[in-house]
Amino acid sequence: MITDLFHWFGDPAHWSGPDGVPQRLLEHLGYVALSLVIALVIAVPLGLFVGHTGRGGVALVSAGNAIRALPTLGLVTFLFLLFTESVTSTIIGLVVLAVPPVLAGTYAGLQATDHGVVDAAQGIGMTGWQRLWKVEVPISLPLVLGGIRNAVLQLVATAAVAAYVGLGGLGRFLLDGLAILDYSEVIAGALLTTVLAIVLDLLFALLNRALVPRGVRLATAAATGKKVTA
Amino acid sequence: MSFFDELGHYLSSANTRVEILGDLGDHVYLALLPLVLGIVLAITAGWLGHRWRPARRVLTVLANLLYTIPSLALFVVIPGLIGSKILDSVNVVVALTIYTTALLVRPVLDALDAVAPSVIAAATAVGYKPVRKFFAVELPLAVPVLAAGVRVASVSNISLVSVGALIGTGGLGVLFTDGFQREYFSPIVVGIVLTLLLALVVDLILVGIRNLLTPWERAGRTGVAVA
Numbered sequence: 208m209i210t211d212l213f214h215w216f217g218d219p220a221h222w223s224g225p226d227g228v229p230q231r232l233l234e235h236l237g238y239v240a241l242s243l244v245i246a247l248v249i250a251v252p253l254g255l256f257v258g259h260t261g262r263g264g265v266a267l268v269s270a271g272n273a274i275r276a277l278p279t280l281g282l283v284t285f286l287f288l289l290f291t292e293s294v295t296s297t298i299i300g301l302v303v304l305a306v307p308p309v310l311a312g313t314y315a316g317l318q319a320t321d322h323g324v325v326d327a328a329q330g331i332g333m334t335g336w337q338r339l340w341k342v343e344v345p346i347s348l349p350l351v352l353g354g355i356r357n358a359v360l361q362l363v364a365t366a367a368v369a370a371y372v373g374l375g376g377l378g379r380f381l382l383d384g385l386a387i388l389d390y391s392e393v394i395a396g397a398l399l400t401t402v403l404a405i406v407l408d409l410l411f412a413l414l415n416r417a418l419v420p421r422g423v424r425l426a427t428a429a430a431t432g433k434k435v436t437a
Numbered sequence: 438m439s440f441f442d443e444l445g446h447y448l449s450s451a452n453t454r455v456e457i458l459g460d461l462g463d464h465v466y467l468a469l470l471p472l473v474l475g476i477v478l479a480i481t482a483g484w485l486g487h488r489w490r491p492a493r494r495v496l497t498v499l500a501n502l503l504y505t506i507p508s509l510a511l512f513v514v515i516p517g518l519i520g521s522k523i524l525d526s527v528n529v530v531v532a533l534t535i536y537t538t539a540l541l542v543r544p545v546l547d548a549l550d551a552v553a554p555s556v557i558a559a560a561t562a563v564g565y566k567p568v569r570k571f572f573a574v575e576l577p578l579a580v581p582v583l584a585a586g587v588r589v590a591s592v593s594n595i596s597l598v599s600v601g602a603l604i605g606t607g608g609l610g611v612l613f614t615d616g617f618q619r620e621y622f623s624p625i626v627v628g629i630v631l632t633l634l635l636a637l638v639v640d641l642i643l644v645g646i647r648n649l650l651t652p653w654e655r656a657g658r659t660g661v662a663v664a
């Protein structure tokens with residue numbers, strides 16, 4: 208298996224043209240990025256609104272859970288029959304799946320913000336907007352980013368599944384390999400998709416370190432009883 | 438022909454109904470067997486990680502990593518690793534067991550950590566041996582946190598089984614590939630609705646089991662209300 212895999216990756220034919228690794232990788236990243244941006248535009252403001260005002264929280268959580276139970280393959284095939292075009296239908300499906308984790312993270316982040324802190328912000332005369340942007344958002348950033356990270360993993364996995372309805376991307380290697388029983392191509396596809404998921408996950412871990420304010424990190428660490436050297 | 442006429446026509450065939458029920462049965466088996474196996478493995482791993490610090494770090498890193506692997510990729514890699522046939526449903530069972538375990542290791546560790554030391558000391562003082570202490574005191578007290586994780590894993594398993602249809606295993610996912618190949622909405626809609634219903638029913642059952650296993654939670658709540 209390993210030697211077959213080396214042969215597959217060693218073959219220059221797999222590295223160029225529309226069916227080459229770089230092209231497929233870019234396609235995959237493109238679908239993930241586009242649907243993530245759309246999902247963020249929808250979910251972050253909604254999550255901030257609901258978390259800040261506390262209105263509609265229960266409805267939001269139950270709707271999110273229902274969407275999480277949606278079978279991805281069912282969603283993708285359904286949308287494909289509806290729109291008869293793989294990219295449009297897949298992007299819509301991906302957005303539908305990415306919205307709940309982002310929404311849940313944003314909402315949970317604002318919910319978990321200490322009421323005393325919010326009260327104090329109001330006490331020193333901050334307006335609603337200032338409270339949101341200077342207090343609630345920075346404090347809830349780890350949970351918001353955690354939600355986005357979950358969404359990205361979900362997107363990478365589902366974009367591969369969507370190769371079934373003719374979408375490009377890394378899922379092509381998996382399903383085309385299965386169709387002609389070329390197991391090394393299947394494994395190459397699986398490996399590439401997994402590496403992409405892990406690299407994106409690590410990037411988000413780094414982003415978390417870079418974006419979350421030091422004070423919040425210290426406070427979280429203090430709450431969980433860990434020692435921090437920052 | 439409207440969609441509902443089409444749906445009525447699709448469901449009017451006795452053969453189709455029998456097939457759908459068969460798919461549903463497969464789906465329940467393919468989603469719930471890994472859930473049970475995953476719970477057992479996660480409790481074992483959690484016990485190990487709780488007792489032995491070095492194992493804890495390895496387990497959390499491994500769980501994180503395994504959970505990151507995209508479903509379709511994991512499904513097709515399993516045959517290469519365990520030597521099963523590529524169309525064997527055991528691949529889906531193993532893959533979903535891995536996800537369930539990976540998802541539950543963290544909650545099990547957190548839950549075991551959260552058991553108050555005084556409770557454990559009390560159990561030791563009245564003569565509980567380590568094994569009995571774990572099963573009779575620590576594990577039951579971990580149930581609420583564990584149950585929350587199990588509910589997430591059950592929804593995720595039920596939704597992921599259908600991806601198995603792409604590598605030829607049964608379950609409701611067959612309805613999606615069938616509907617796609619025949620450009621026919623009815624099987625897809627029936628499959629989605631049944632998946633959602635199954636997720637809902639299993640979730641209700643899990644909540645019921647959790648309440649049965651944690652009678653003190655209810656007692657505690659009414660106690661608080663009275664006080």
